[in-house]
Amino acid sequence: MFWQGGFTFYSAVVVPIGGSVLRSEPTQGFITREVTEYLNLAGVVALAIWAWELSAEPLPRRLLSWSLWLVMAAALAALFWLHVRMDAHLDPDELRIHDRTGFRILHRAYLILSTVQWAASMLLLARTLHAWTRLTTSKS
Secondary structure (H helix, E strand, C coil): CHHHHHHHHHHHHHHHHHHHHHCCHHHHHHHHHHHHHHHHHHHHHHHHHHHHHHHCCCHHHHHHHHHHHHHHHHHHHHHHHHHHHHHCCEECCCCEECCHHHHHHHHHHHHHHHHHHHHHHHHHHHHHHHHHHHHHHHHC
């Protein structure tokens, strides 16, 4: 919840406000460049914890849950790779983008993958909460 909740809040609230206050989307992008490193590292931790949780799930429910987890993990690996590629187009000292077209293509892919990852996480969160609910009601 920290990982995807942070992503949701940052993309829905911080990015638009930052762009407005700084009067520059590219300048906001240099802040986002730093923040996404922490978000992606939080993803590594969250996926490790989620893998431990899923290993305890009853066998019939595991296939879909692990499939969602794999989508999230593959997306995260691709996001790490894209982050490095996008970073090569940036000059953080001058707050300049060297190749706007190349950066824009990579950034669009980054946003699409982030959205796919977010959707998979929401589905897996719903399944996890449902499993916890069934577990607590079966013990009562």
